[in-house]
Amino acid sequence: MRVLVVNVGSTSVKYNLYEMDTEARLAAGRVERVGTADATHIHEGGSDRIDGRDVTGALRAILAHLTREGGPLPDPTALAAVGHRVVHGGEQLVTPTPVDERAERIIEECAAYAPLHNPVNLAGIRAARAVFSQVPHVAVFDTAFHAQLPPHAYSYAIPHELYLEKGIRRYGFHGPSHQYMALSAAEHLGTHLSRLKLITCHLGGGASVSAIEHGVSVETSMGMTPLEGLVMGTRAGDLDPAIPMLLAKQGMAAGDIDELLNRRSGLAGLSGIGADFRDIQQAAEGGDPRARLAIEVFVHRLRKYVGAYAATLGGADAIVFTGGIGENSALVRSKVCEGLIFMGVALDERANETKRAADHGGIVEISAHRAPTKVLVVRTDEERMIAREVMRCVVGPTATIRSVRA
Amino acid sequence: MRVLVVNVGSTSVKYNLYEMDTEARLAAGRVERVGTADATHIHEGGSDRIDGRDVTGALRAILAHLTREGGPLPDPTALAAVGHRVVHGGEQLVTPTPVDERAERIIEECAAYAPLHNPVNLAGIRAARAVFSQVPHVAVFDTAFHAQLPPHAYSYAIPHELYLEKGIRRYGFHGPSHQYMALSAAEHLGTHLSRLKLITCHLGGGASVSAIEHGVSVETSMGMTPLEGLVMGTRAGDLDPAIPMLLAKQGMAAGDIDELLNRRSGLAGLSGIGADFRDIQQAAEGGDPRARLAIEVFVHRLRKYVGAYAATLGGADAIVFTGGIGENSALVRSKVCEGLIFMGVALDERANETKRAADHGGIVEISAHRAPTKVLVVRTDEERMIAREVMRCVVGPTATIRSVRA
Ligand SMILES: Nc1ncnc2c1ncn2[C@@H]1O[C@H](COP(=O)(O)OP(=O)(O)O)[C@@H](O)[C@H]1O
Ligand SMILES: Nc1ncnc2c1ncn2[C@@H]1O[C@H](COP(=O)(O)OP(=O)(O)O)[C@@H](O)[C@H]1O
Known part of the structure; x- marks a missing residue:
């Protein structure tokens, strides 16, 4: 079919x-x-x-x-x-x-x-x-994979009526990619998803992290919109909500604040170089202080999410990286995992530098041999995941061979 | 003097x-x-x-x-x-x-x-x-104890000019309380602050967490203003920055959004009962679903910060609780620490239920005997900490006996 x-x-x-x-x-x-x-x-x-x-x-x-x-x-x-x-x-x-x-x-x-x-x-x-x-x-x-977020994860601490009347809650995005990572990790680890606790990091132009317990997304970093969460190419991610209000009080129009936070912030705003991580990494190697800061903020925020989601899950069996940055930047993976041995994470730095998911059937393990938490790099395939979901809709759940097997 | x-x-x-x-x-x-x-x-x-x-x-x-x-x-x-x-x-x-x-x-x-x-x-x-x-x-x-936050922690991912020109960055608050907790913990543990990694949780009407490394605050949950971070009595804490913008687009005035997020949100907004944690805890025990949700969101967010700051510090020697909720709610402390054994945290549940900082000279240990990460409850004293800081200003650093000793 x-x-x-x-x-x-x-x-x-x-x-x-x-x-x-x-x-x-x-x-x-x-x-x-x-x-x-x-x-x-x-x-x-x-x-x-x-x-x-x-x-x-x-x-x-x-x-x-x-x-x-x-x-x-x-x-x-x-x-x-x-x-x-x-x-x-x-x-x-x-x-x-x-x-x-x-x-x-x-x-x-x-x-x-x-x-x-x-x-x-x-x-x-x-x-x-x-x-x-x-x-x-x-x-x-994109929101569907996060549909089972528990209320304590999807609720903002605002009057409950705003949720009931306006649907203001966390939804989460990048669903097909997080789902694909979870299925790939389960297949690679030879363990059924229902027995795994995973932290999946999609680091592309947009970026988000999810905590996946027994195959269900129980936390994710994007919120009501894809603006919340990690630092992204041009999006600010987490921000004191007083900041847009301060800018508005100083006379900035709503549309301009939107544009500022969605299109001129993130790695581009911090670095002053643009949204492309390769360019920023190169400039940082050349000593550019703003490029360095952009990478440090990006990594620091991601480390915090990894720790936060480990706490949410009560420890993780694996951390999975994907997206243009997650698949290709050994630097980011190395800095994120640095010093996390207290929670069972240690990289095989050589594997991290040299192995590529694309050369190993789309998934590769880069953690140190005996580290309890595996670190995996996956070549994500959101279109394939969507095709599987379409089959699940058209033919029923047994049709989606890989979703069922993993 | x-x-x-x-x-x-x-x-x-x-x-x-x-x-x-x-x-x-x-x-x-x-x-x-x-x-x-x-x-x-x-x-x-x-x-x-x-x-x-x-x-x-x-x-x-x-x-x-x-x-x-x-x-x-x-x-x-x-x-x-x-x-x-x-x-x-x-x-x-x-x-x-x-x-x-x-x-x-x-x-x-x-x-x-x-x-x-x-x-x-x-x-x-x-x-x-x-x-x-x-x-x-x-x-x-209140901001001073966080003055040494590193740039990767205080920078928002917005155009760098907004920091340079408008001072938009994270500052952090509750400084005297976090500093007092750190000094008390060091004294109790008999270890110099310069050798400790601490996570300090101030949970009162306002609430914030700090990561303290070698006596220096390296991360904290409040940001440019005290609105960011944990769920508080009436403040929303972390929020998709698109939410105030959505409300503004729907015609809400800036002052009303301010008021909504600072005075009608948080535990009060979630529970519909008010900002007092005792009332909410009582209603939750009586089965009130919104009171239960309010507590679950409060705890879930705090757990995430504890995990995030453990990752920031590369593991913590102690977690310290204070403030009206932190000192008095065994429920909150128990739920926050639940399942964190993977990072060395385990409570002595009996000690958690029965021991009070006030009965033990202002500080008490409630972690399980052999758990590598200690859990402490401190009766904070911000006024005393301020008096010590005043002495440091008037007489010089050697004057502040306890600050120097601990
Ligand atoms: N070799 C590389 N090293 C570091 N970053 C890379 C590398 N290759 C691609 N990237 C980064 O990945 C990001 C784009 O990711 P991608 O997943 O392709 O984006 P999108 O979310 O737009 O589909 C860009 O910031 C790009 O610079
Ligand atoms: N025994 C208790 N159990 C649970 N919460 C308590 C208890 N006692 C006080 N609190 C809560 O502590 C909070 C006030 O903390 P406090 O540090 O006194 O506030 P403030 O930040 O205004 O100084 C209130 O939410 C109150 O309900």
Whole structure:
């Protein structure tokens, strides 16, 4: 059975086509500069200029490409479903959800918490339902994996009415990545998820940590929105809530505060160099004091979350790293784990420097041989995880081979 | 040498008079309902209605009481100094500071970060300088003990210019209490502070945690203002910074958001019962679900900080509890320490239930006999700590007997 996973951003459409009996990836590509006259479709065979002045045009080009003579899809009805990544599902959409009017309406309502993402995701779903009109569409939510957070973890200490009336609570994001890390770790460790306590660190442009107990996310660092938590590329993460209020009192407009904290803060704001961790690491090696500070703040905050979640779990069996920074920065992993021997964490520094998840089937162990808490690096695959979740929705739980095995 | 410590609040003036050669407390009292026609001076001998329509009146009554026939102070010039507790000293006032024009000006500037406290503290200093006009006045800051926070701990991940130009950084509060806990713990453990790693938890109406390494505060949970960090009586503590912005976008005025997060949140907002932990604990025992949630959120957040600071310190020699909740709630201490054996923490539950710091010279150990991390309960004494700091300012560091010994 084939599943097409679509991820619609503000200027791009990414897609992956899977044969789910084997989880083989049959095709992958993306359309860039959607909405301009220069829209370009990049695929295995090269790249084409297309008519992608809107998302519908981009999706038509993708459909034509997949169903071309000799392409991986004889016709659209060969798809079991089209899966859509949606950032925010709120409290109502917490499992992979067949898209209908009601689902669309809730996605629209959740735009209050994810104003940058949900409207774009919804536009993508609507366009895709028109282009791939004969197959079911399934929405998979970044928030869904955290739907079982216990009340003591999801509640803010604000009047209870604000939760009941406005849905102000912690939701968490990056669900597919945390779920994928947990499944991969369980498989690698040869232990059923129901017997594991894991701390999963997704460190990419956005970044979040989760505490996973028996396969369930019981704490996570992003909150009502993806602004809370770790230091990210351009997002501030944790902040005294008095700071946005101080800026507002000093005359800054709400939209500018939003922009400041979401787009000009984080590693970019601290370093003054930009959001790319490679550039910052290079500048730090060259002695740049602000680049060094940016890395130190990033690492210090992450260490605190690792300790906090170890306390939440009562100790962890493994710490898992992924994302562009988590997979590639031996420096970050080394600094985060430094001095954590008191809680059973010790790195094999040579393995940390030299081993790459990509060279070991997507997962590699970098902890010292006898350290009780394993440290793993995983090459995350959110699209594959979404495809599995789509199958769980379309066929039922037994269909998702790896989810069940791990 | 005698030191009078004065703590001016919005409707009260508290005072303590010490003979610092022995640290004996010679007098203690408070004037309540300052600013009304009902101002009342409560002291060892009972209580008097006084003319306390302003702070000056209250201070005059205190002076008259202390210098009365047979009182503890022959005349005001017998004071080595008057010490004032001031909430925010910013980056410039980081040691006990003789009050002059410059100091008053900086305290005034720091009102930007502590609008509820600094103006009141300053008015108190000005009134006291008029009433006790012949003796030196020394300001001791809640922020001062945290002045050596390293940059990676005090920096928010926002554009660096906001720190340089507006002083937006973490400062930390409750300094005298954290410092007092650290000194008491060192004395109790018979180990010099320079060899200890401590996690100090001040859990009162306001609440904060600090990580103390070699006597220096290296992390603390309150930030630019006392709003950040733990759940408190009426303050929200940690919060997605998008939440105040969401409320503002929905039309709530800045002052109302301030009021919501500072005065109607925390334990009071979660429980719907009020800010008093005893009432909440009682309601929880009676089965009230919101009271239970309030306690669970309070404890969960504190556990996370304990784990985070253990990671920051690379393990802790002791965890210290104080404040109305920290000293008195065996429930909170038990839940916080539960399952932390992985990091060396285990309570002696019987000692936790039955032993009181007040019955053991102000400090008592409640950890299991062989647990590597000690758990201590301390009866904090911020006024005494302030008096010691005043002496350090007036006479020099060798004067503060206990600070030097511990
Ligand atoms: N070799 C590397 N060393 C350090 N950081 C890296 C390396 N490769 C990629 N990164 C960083 O990873 C981040 C992007 O992560 P990624 O997961 O690709 O982002 P996104 O969340 O946008 O998908 C960037 O900050 C990038 O600099
Ligand atoms: N026996 C007790 N059990 C639980 N909580 C207590 C007990 N006694 C006092 N408290 C709580 O301590 C808090 C006040 O702490 P305190 O340090 O006196 O406050 P402040 O910070 O205002 O000086 C209140 O929430 C109160 O309910």
